[in-house]
Amino acid sequence: MNNLGNNKKDSTTDNIALDEKDIAILQLLEEDAKMTIRDLAAKLNLSATPVYERIRKMEQAGVIRQYAAIVDPSKIDKALTVLCYISLKEHGKKAGSKFIKEITSFPEVMECLNISGQFDFMLKVQVKDMLAYHEFNVNKLGELDNIRHMESVFVMSVIKATHRVVY
Amino acid sequence: MNNLGNNKKDSTTDNIALDEKDIAILQLLEEDAKMTIRDLAAKLNLSATPVYERIRKMEQAGVIRQYAAIVDPSKIDKALTVLCYISLKEHGKKAGSKFIKEITSFPEVMECLNISGQFDFMLKVQVKDMLAYHEFNVNKLGELDNIRHMESVFVMSVIKATHRVVY
DNA sequence: TTCTAATTGGAACATTATTCTATACTGATA
DNA sequence: TATCAGTATAGAATAATGTTCCAATTAGAA
Numbered sequence: 001m002n003n004l005g006n007n008k009k010d011s012t013t014d015n016i017a018l019d020e021k022d023i024a025i026l027q028l029l030e031e032d033a034k035m036t037i038r039d040l041a042a043k044l045n046l047s048a049t050p051v052y053e054r055i056r057k058m059e060q061a062g063v064i065r066q067y068a069a070i071v072d073p074s075k076i077d078k079a080l081t082v083l084c085y086i087s088l089k090e091h092g093k094k095a096g097s098k099f100i101k102e103i104t105s106f107p108e109v110m111e112c113l114n115i116s117g118q119f120d121f122m123l124k125v126q127v128k129d130m131l132a133y134h135e136f137n138v139n140k141l142g143e144l145d146n147i148r149h150m151e152s153v154f155v156m157s158v159i160k161a162t163h164r165v166v167y
Numbered sequence: 168m169n170n171l172g173n174n175k176k177d178s179t180t181d182n183i184a185l186d187e188k189d190i191a192i193l194q195l196l197e198e199d200a201k202m203t204i205r206d207l208a209a210k211l212n213l214s215a216t217p218v219y220e221r222i223r224k225m226e227q228a229g230v231i232r233q234y235a236a237i238v239d240p241s242k243i244d245k246a247l248t249v250l251c252y253i254s255l256k257e258h259g260k261k262a263g264s265k266f267i268k269e270i271t272s273f274p275e276v277m278e279c280l281n282i283s284g285q286f287d288f289m290l291k292v293q294v295k296d297m298l299a300y301h302e303f304n305v306n307k308l309g310e311l312d313n314i315r316h317m318e319s320v321f322v323m324s325v326i327k328a329t330h331r332v333v334y
Numbered sequence: 335t336t337c338t339a340a341t342t343g344g345a346a347c348a349t350t351a352t353t354c355t356a357t358a359c360t361g362a363t364a
Numbered sequence: 365t366a367t368c369a370g371t372a373t374a375g376a377a378t379a380a381t382g383t384t385c386c387a388a389t390t391a392g393a394a
Contacts, residue, residue, distance in 0.1 A: 018243065026243070029236035033200055036350060047374045052352070063242040069196035070233040073332045076185065076193075083282065083289070104327045107334035112326035115250065122250070122320075126332050153289075159279035160271045163330075165240045165293050167274035203381060214343045219383070 016061040026166045081155035085119040089148045183228040193333040248322035252286040
């Protein structure tokens with residue numbers, strides 16, 4: 001048990017009620033953010049204006065957090081994904097914050113989750129190859145002083161990876 | 168050890184050499200895919216044409232896999248993330264394919280990784296709450312007949328989550 | 335140097351996003 | 365049922381952006 005992590009709300013406004021049309025728009029934009037408003041409108045049997053307004057509302061409400069270009073890691077020589085499990089020695093607020101600050105500064109760390117179970121954190125680390133991971137381990141994780149235990153699990157293949165949360 | 172997973176290449180063309188300008192473009196588009204070509208050009212001290220051509224090449228080469236709207240799960244009532252670890256009884260090609268086909272069909276499964284270690288797969292499951300996860304477990308995972316062992320790890324907070332792989 | 339191929343700038347053009355206004359709808363009230 | 369207020373919508377006008385074209389420039393090889 002620990003009290004680490006950062007739960008700050010980053011929404012611009014309060015919650016928003018989404019109807020079926022909003023959901024449909026989200027589903028389409030999750031797959032292809034470059035779809036034009038007119039194409040969206042045609043699929044939903046609407047004109048451009050309501051689609052445009054609905055998207056704008058969802059952006060402002062923080063429902064749509066970001067539009068991102070998704071890059072294939074293997075194409076930029078980052079073919080190895082490793083899940084790195086870490087438990088800390090000190091779980092106090094101060095020690096935890098320090099660890100988080102350092103971890104999040106590493107560009108190799110795509111994801112850092114505060115988890116239940118025997119470990120405190122799971123990192124998803126994206127690197128070129130095993131040598132690069134070894135160096136990350138030694139030079140970056142190895143420099144942190146609050147790590148009690150560490151375990152690496154290697155990703156052999158990606159069966160499914162999506163950003164779609166709307167269904 | 169197993170031979171599961173699907174490593175098919177989905178690139179449109181062969182590999183491509185990326186220079187510093189390409190990298191810079193990727194980094195910016197990973198953060199904000201809606202940034203205009205003219206803004207990108209201004210940041211890179213180029214005109215619109217070369218930026219446009221470079222993006223097009225990276226799209227066709229599969230370096231840019233997708234443009235996606237990233238939705239905040241908590242805003243659409245999917246606030247609980249669970250890591251679900253699974254090991255199979257049968258690891259043959261046929262049994263593995265069947266499992267993969269079923270798992271990837273579940274919309275709650277955001278991610279499915281074939282991993283090293285005591286388990287065969289890690290699923291990242293995104294649901295409303297604990298009750299919804301319980302139902303997913305019973306009604307969907309529970310219907311699969313090839314599962315030997317299963318373990319759930321709950322995500323208490325997300326410290327870092329990025330799609331940036333270019334650095 | 336000279337040549338070739340690739341890259342670039344800037345203008346022209348095509349497409350799309352965005353705004354505006356009038357109309358249609360919805361649900362509540364009397 | 366009639367009327368009203370608030371919201372959502374379509375369609376046209378405008379602004380912004382994407383896309384193409386071509387001439388000029390650059391970089392590298394012979």
